[in-house]
Amino acid sequence: MTKHEPLPSHASSGHSHHGAPDHGHSHHGHSGRNHEGHGHEHANDAELAQMLDLDAHILGSYLAEATAWAAELAVTTPAAIIDVGAGSGVGSLALARRFPTAHVTALDMSAQMLGKTLELAAVNGLDGRITGIQANLNEGWPASATADLIWASSSLHELSDPERTMADMFTHLSPGGLLMVVEMDSLPSFLPESATEGDVVESGLESRLHAALASNGWNQYPEWTAGLERAGFVVERRHFPTTGSTTQELAARYGRIFLSKIGGALAESSSAVDLAALDVLLGDGPGSLERRGDLVVRGHRTAWAAHKPVS
Template sequence: MGNHHHGHGHGHDHHDTDALPALLDLDAEVLHAYLKDLTDQVHELTGGAPRRILDLGCGTGTGTLALAERFPEAELIAVDLSPEMLQRLRDSAARAGVADRIRTVRADLDEGWPDVDGVDLVWASASLHHVADPDRVLACVFAAIRSGGHLAVAEMASMPRFLPDDVGGGLEDRLHAALATRHAEEMPHRGEDWGPRLRKAGFTVQASQDVTIELTAPLPAGAARYAQATLTRLRSGLEDQIGADDQATLRLLLDGDGPGSLLHRGDLLVRAERSTWLCRRP
């Protein structure tokens, strides 16, 4: 998942980098069922056969660790631009007892392909939309995968939502609209259908789906913190586009400790949209 940051092996700069690792981990924690279902699909597609797996844009490594659990015989290579993210993954891998199976590689995909090839499976979760030239990167991915190997691509359609529609008179709608405008300028590949690019690169798309995740009470334990981290990041990144009334509502939601605070509300939900493409290299 998971996962939307400059550390995905490329060079985009974003706000709130220090808070991003916690957000990525919360995404995986709260949407654990989605991540498990996706790794199960990949396991079924590949027959559990991959012995060398590349996580392209690993972030904090939640996908890497999920793959390590699902493919217990596999060696994993985790690529990211951020040294801090890679260290976080190494620490998590040590705690999980799988550090001997995970190798980390620091690389910027916009600068060139890392020295990694001969892999059976590439996992690219929320990373391809960041690269400047996705066709070039996908050609490199194709070359790195052994004949008969697989590629799993997962992307977010948008940031998750948490608030009832009446909070702030549609506050979340306005935040998401502003974010979509910014993404259209900064990350034009976000939200696109990757099927044509994958086929152009030479892959056979074996399965694709759009997944809508809707969680209601009782929510997972980390849901309120996930909402807080997500809306904090939106506020920081869109600060110059948020009006005074919306700023006041966000302060109530994020900064206070009263009943209106996200950490104490009983009406939160989690709505997320993800798209996946499971592919094979002929």
Template sequence: MTEHAHHHEQSNSEPAHSRHLHSEHGRAGDAHAGHSHDPGHSHATDAELAQMLDLDALILGSYLADATAWAAELAVHEPETILDIGSGSGVGSLALARRFPAAHVTALDMSAQMLATTLESAAGSGLDGRIAGLQVNLNEEWPASATADLMWASSSLHELADPERTMAEMFANLNPGGLLIVIEMDGLPSFLPDRLQEGSAVGAGLESRLHASLASNGWNQYPEWTAGLERAGFAVERRHFPTRGSATPELAARYGRAFLGRIAPTLAGAVSPSDLASLELLLGNGPESLERRGDLVVRGHRTAWAASKP
């Protein structure tokens, strides 16, 4: 998600068991997919995840407009059926429904609570009846009803035990001339400005070091998907979507507290005492706290693959 923490490449032949920290989706797979296997935050509830995903979309959601516009540009014909694979809190489902007003969107997720959140959001956004939910574990058999003109897999494909198998299933269940959009976060979100205020007790370069520690433990890893998608039969294009968030100080602080509070347990003993002290200052109530800083800048980047079926 940040310009400082780039993703780590793996072999496309390896199962992509990533410790993915934060995604707008990512609950398509088994009980270990969609964050529950991340060290240090298995306690997080679906409601807590949904809140953070919604904050991400609110602040960094311009990529949703850009990526759905790209899908509309590449689609051979206006899609009538869309699958949001690993839909999470449903921000992608809503964006797709708005971009393609004639389409019916089905959100696929392993969490009944996340699907309920998606449907509630759809009703509150005037999209009731255009979005349906399907509870599914994609590490098991692909659901027979899950065919579509357009498939969308945002930060979810790498959560599966066998992404190569799933890509082949996607190809088989995508209608002729259909399109699959795969999106991944390039790193973890960053909040501190490039240059800290003079005299700040928070150490310079803190976020880069925290991100590096998480990356060394496998967080936010995924393959470069091009070769795997091509092996499944797709023709593939790739695009980068950089995003500098637009947020009030209050929203930026809320997102920062949700994210940094989520990673803090994992970092204990993994980073220096001084960096842990800086993190405690940010999450505390003093003058260096997120709510009192006033200099937060939320940044996050995505990479997307457009995979076309002849």
């Protein structure tokens, strides 16, 4: 059977790589270090960056929708924005483009990821409009990090005390400011929803694998509304389903990176039939991801818009 690597927490959760403590693992799905209660290993920074870039390239349309929602909700046009867990910088770039008069601060604990963010900014003509702060948010919020809009995509759940950080965010937001929290609310899917005749992969394979991962506590996060309200915010939420527009080659590359991570986490909770089907997808035979030609990448996000009252 194909050797499966351990599953990284939130291996493609959007774009984030934030300031949770370093236990020798690099993040996850945009974004950080391992967080309390998950205990899964993380990809190294180079692998993480590749996953985040593919996720953003294929499923990044949610960023346009979510940042548009933020612009619609903002009481005033934000002059200062903080991207918490900026990861490879895709979110920072989207924010800078959505708010062309704003200065964006990418906040991350990884110097390597901050470097990638600043490189991305320079390549896209945004050098100077995006800057970085290296910080571990489990040790406290940087005193200089104040903003009119704070963006936290796939990063809040990674912190050891999210509610403390919510309170810090509330304190460091301008009156009338906005905090946007985004989470991947389901794992990415790649296979057709219905199998065709003769397909070695039976219908519902990914749903069963995702359910097995969920039973192990993976990709779970709280419903953030109550915690945000306790911090003082007024909250509303919205769901952003996304079907990626991409080539089969990129879909297969993203699928291989993601699916190659899940075998180790599923060894004790999935059937031998499903694990064998996973091996076929990750092999190099006619049933492999690269040879199927019918991949459709799907992903879903939920966003919480948390308003700080003017007074």
